[in-house]
Amino acid sequence: MPVELRRQLAGIYHLPLKELLAAAWRLRLKNFSPVLGLATPGSKHYDSGDHRNDRRQFVTISITGQGCRLQCEHCRGELLQSMYPAGTPAALLQLGRRLKDDGCRGVLVSGGADLNGRVPLTPYLEALAGLKGLGLKVIVHTGLAGQATARGLKDAGVDQVLLDIIGDRETARRVYHLTMGPAEYGAALENFLAAGLKVVPHIVAGLNFGRLTGELEALYQVLSRDCRDLVLVVLTPLPGTPMAGVTPPAPAAVGRLLATARLAGPRLNLLLGCARPAGWHRLRTEFYALRAGVNGIAYPHEATLSRARRLGLQTFFSDLCCSLL
Template identity: 85%
Template sequence: MPAELRRQLATIHRLPLKELLPAAWQLRLKNFPPVLGLATPGSKHYDSGDHRNDRRLFVTISLTGAGCRLQCEHCRGELLKSMYPAGAPAELLDLGRQLRDGGCHGVLVSGGADAGGRVPLQPYLKSLAGLKNLGLKVIVHTGLADPVTARGLKNAGVDQVLLDIIGDRETARRVYHLEKGPADYGAALENLLAAGLKVVPHIVAGLNFGRIAGEVEALYQVLSRDCRDLVLVVLTPLPGTPMAGVTPPAPAAVARLLATARLAGSRLNLLLGCSRPAGRHRLRTEFYALRAGVNGIAYPHEGTVARARHLGLQTFFSDLCCSLL
C-alpha cells in the first residue's frame, strides 16, 4: 500500500495541468457541496469592500516572543514578531483573559522551536487548558511533538494542532537546520493522531529556496494517515531573511500540488492558507486553487471571490483561522 500510494501521487503529479485541473474540479463538485470558505483571521487587516475582518476575534501568540533556536532560513524569527508574546504560563493565561474580555474568540499558540524542532509546550499545558476554560478556541502549533506532549495537549482539550510536514531531508537540513527526514515528520504526525487530537498538517510549497523538493513526499506522509484536513501555503520571501531575494514557486507549480492533493485525497478538506506572495502571483495562485478544487482560501483577493461565485460556489467569510473552516 505505501508503495502504491507513492506511485499514485507521482503519476498524478506528472500529468499535464490541462488534465489535472478539470479532473480535480469535477471531483470537488462530486464530493463536496458548492461552498467555499474564506478565512480572514486577525493577524492581518482585510477589507475587500465585501468583508472587513474584526481583528479582535482571532489572534496569534508566541510562547518564546521573537526568539527561536533554529533560526530557519525563511523566517529568522520575523514571523514571531507580530504575535502577542507570552513568555510564562501565568502570562499566557492572563493574556487569554484580556483577549477574551476584549472580544476574542480564538487563539493560535505558537512560538520558536528548540534545537529538536519542538515548540516548548510542556510548561504551558495547564495554561492551555485554562484558555479552553475561558471559552476560547485554542489551536496549537507543535513542531515535532513527542507522545508525552501529544497526550498533554489532548488532556488540555485544545481544539486543533498544526504541524508543518517536510518531505525532503535536504530541505529540513538546509532551511530548518535539522537532521530530520520525512519519517521523522510522519512519526510526529502519528504521535499527535494517536493521542486523539484533530491534526491539520501544513505543507509549504517551495520551502527549499523556492524549489519544489519533497512536497509530493509530504503529501504522502499526510495521505497515508487518517488526516482529514490539509493546508498548503506558499513560500513568501521575507525581508531580513536569507530568502529575501528568492523567487517563489510559480502559481502553476502550486496548482499542480493542490490538484494532486485533491485527486489523491478525494474527500480531503483542502485549504490554501494565509502565506503566499502578493501581487499578480497571489491572484493567479488563487484562481488556480479554485480550479484545483480547494474547500477554502485565506485572505482571498476580491477578484477570487467574484470568480468563485461565477463558478457557482457559495462563499462565506470567517474571521477565525482557516484550519477551522
C-alpha cells in the same frame, strides 16, 4: 501500499496541467457542496468591500516572544514579530483573559522552536487548558512534539494542532537546520493522531529556497494516515532573511500540487492558507486553487471572490483561522 500510493501521487502529479485541473474540479463538484470558506483571521487587516475582518476575534501568540533558537532560513524569527508575546504560563492565561474580554473567540499559540524543532509547550499545558476554560478556540503550532506532549495537549483539550510536514531530508537540513527526514515528520503526525488530537498538517510549497523538492513525499506522509484536513501554503520571501531574494514557486506549480492533493485525497478538506506571496502571484495562485478544488482560501483577493461565484460557489467568511473552516 506505500509504493502504490507514491506511484499514484507521481502519476497524478505528472498529468498535463489542464487535464489535472479539470479532473480535480469535477471531483470537487462530485464530493462537496458548492461552498467556499474564506478565512480572514486577525493577524492581517482585510477589507474586500463586502467583508471587513474583526481583528479581535482570532489572534496569534508566541510563548517565546521574538526568540527562536532554530533560526530557520525562511523566517529567522520574523514571523514572531507580529504575535502577542506570553513568556510564562501565567502571562499566557492573563493575556487570554484580556483577549476574551475584548471579544476574542480563538487563539493560535505558537513560538520559536528549540534545536530539536519543538515549540516548548510542556510548561504551558495547564495554561492551555485554562484558555479552553475561558471558552476560546485553542490551536497550537507544535513542531516535532513527542508522545508525552501530544498526550498533554489532548488532556488540555486543545481544538487542533498544526504541524508542518517536510518531505525531504536535505530541505530540513538546509532550511530548518535539523537532521530529521520524512519519517520523523510522519512519526510526529502519528503521535498526535494516536493521542486522539485533530491534526491539520501544513505543507510549504517551495520551502527549499523556492524549489519543489519533497512536497509529494510530504503529501504522501499526510495521505497515508488518517488526516482529514490539509493546508498548503507557499514560500513567502521575507526581508531580513537569507531567502529575501528567492523566487517562490510559480502559481501553476502550486495549482498542480493542490490538484494532486484533491485527486489523491477525494474527501480531504483542502485549504490554501494565509502564507503566500502578494501581488500578481497571490491572484494567480488563488485562481489555480479554485480550479484545483480547494474547500477554502485565506485572505482572498476581491477578484477571486467574483470568480468563485461565477463558478457557482457560494462563499462565506470566517474571522477565525483557515484550519477551522
